[in-house]
Amino acid sequence: MLELERVLQALKDGGVIAYPTEAVYGLGCDPDNETAVMALLAIKQRTVDKGLILVAANYSQLLPYVDDKAIPPEKRYQIFSSWPGHISWILPASKAAPKWITGQFNSIAVRVSAHPVVHALCADYGKPLVSTSANLSGCPAITKRxxxxLHLGNKLSAIMPGSLGGATQPxxxxxxxxxxxxxS
Incomplete structure (x- = not known):
């Protein structure tokens, strides 16, 4: 797929992309590239202290960012049985998790997505992506390509084609x- 290759190259080059998620269009970038994350935050007009969600194709992609041993044993079934799916969990962050992702917190929000486009992006990129709604901070999320x-196209390196999933809420x-x- 030519479009997927173009979007993956944009990620490798430190760009900010948009892609369809379960309910809204998302903005994403490489979570380990501080310059890319700061560019994404500038597009959203959002401060770094709030933290960002990471979305992945599978839990193993999230292990560098999550302190897996600190997840309460009694919570593990509930978390892992909800994935892949439409629930993001706030988990203890690893010491290696970048502060430009965790913000002011010692935790990190993560999700393993069942959306085929999100899954393909993360699987082919080989790691999780930042996942935040494509909108200015405080404004309604964008649900139409x-x-x-119109609102963000000139600020993005690429837009991944595909349909939104069937969810009505982020x-x-x-x-x-x-x-x-x-x-909720």
Whole structure:
């Protein structure tokens, strides 16, 4: 797929991309590239202290960013049985997790997506991607490709083609230790 190759090259070059997710268009970049993350945050007009979600094709891609041993044993089944799926979990961050991803927290929000486009991007890139809604901070998320191109197209390195999934809301965010629902 030529488009996938173009998007993967944009990621390797430190670009910010947009892609369809379960419910909305997402913005993404390489989570280990601080310059790319800062560019993404500038597009969203969002501060770094809030932290960002990482999305992956499988849990093993998230292991460099998550302190797996610190996940409470009694919570592991609930977390892992929800993936791949539409739930993001706040897990303890590893010491190697970049501060430009975790923000002010010692935890990290992560998700293993079942969306075929997201899964393919992460699988072919070989690592997780930053996943945040494609919109200015505080504004409604974008659900239409033409709207995405109109508002953000000139700020992006590439847009991955594909359809949104069937969800009506962005992913639920749950805290793994407390079980609290942070975003429903």
């Amino acid at each position: 033409d709207e995405l191109e 992913s639920q965010i749950r805290h793994a230790v407390t079980g609290d629902i942070i975003r």
